[in-house]
Amino acid sequence: MLINGCEIDVRSISNIDIFNIQLDIPEPKPPLFTLDDGRVIENYHHPLYNHSIMLYASYKATEIFKNIIKRSVLDIDSKYLLNNEWRIMWENMCLIDHMKPEQEKFAFLLYHLFANDSDREKLIDTVVLTELRVSKFFNSISYVRQGLDIRDANIKNAVNTGIEQLPVIIGSLQIVNPLDEYKVASESGIPWNEWLHGSMSLDDKASAIALNRLDKLVHLHQEDAAQIEAERKSKK
Known part of the structure; x- marks a missing residue:
């Protein structure tokens, strides 16, 4: 598969595998609302809940995409890591986020090669059932x-x-x-x-x-x- 001039080896993966992830943030629960007759129901229309659901969906999608990369990308030539723009980005990540050398290939894929939606979609449509x-x-x-x-x-x-x-x-x-x-x-x-x-x-x-x-x-x-x-x- 060719992305931005980089040739990477990928494979198709099962959707059940990419959904099988451990999320650090629990799915938001709607606030409770007491009716006039005393019954307590969940208020799915509360604006704060709807906003929380949107943020959670974005977070979950990001974590699933990380899992897609880990499971579908078999290999990438180390020569692509010599890209000047990436070298600067990686050095900053090592300083600020304390990234380790063994994390570089994955970081390159996530934050550089598949940094925009169109490239992410190209990978997803190639390896996952959409x-x-x-x-x-x-x-x-x-x-x-x-x-x-x-x-x-x-x-x-x-x-x-x-x-x-x-x-x-x-x-x-x-x-x-x-x-x-x-x-x-x-x-x-x-x-x-x-x-x-x-x-x-x-x-x-x-x-x-x-x-x-x-x-x-x-x-x-x-x-x-x-x-x-x-x-x-x-x-x-």
Whole structure:
């Protein structure tokens, strides 16, 4: 892989591995709010909580990216460390942050080679399963309902469970949640260990997830249409 004139050896890695990190900061909890009837509930709309969640998401994304570098970059030639700009930066880091010689290659990758979002995204899209890769397959197949693409058509009888995940976004790329991978592997009859460590490429996994999501969306529209028709007939 070529980044800013530097050739580095990389490998694809499993999303479950990059999520498996120890964070020093716990996920923020919403403040409690007492209702007029005495019930105590969590206030997810409190501005301080929302700000804390944003900061936590940024912190978590940074730690995950560090893990991506550690797991995906196999090697980088030491000659790139002779870059004049990097030598100055590294000397300052050694003085201020007391960095050790064995930390230099990782520091070079994190703070110099992948210092901007576009280069980080290039690495991520090469070695990790992203929602962007899934969406390319998801949007490549067309289904319509009454002339409208089913991705845009409304589902009248949709149920909002209120369950949502805190996405991991680095730059403009969202990392696919390992739970989504696990569900697709299970429903497809693919052993989890084979999904993680077998011969499937990132494109293979992305296409499997995309087709699974599209199939479920088609079924939702079919069930919605059937329910609307049943309601229409019951009114006659």
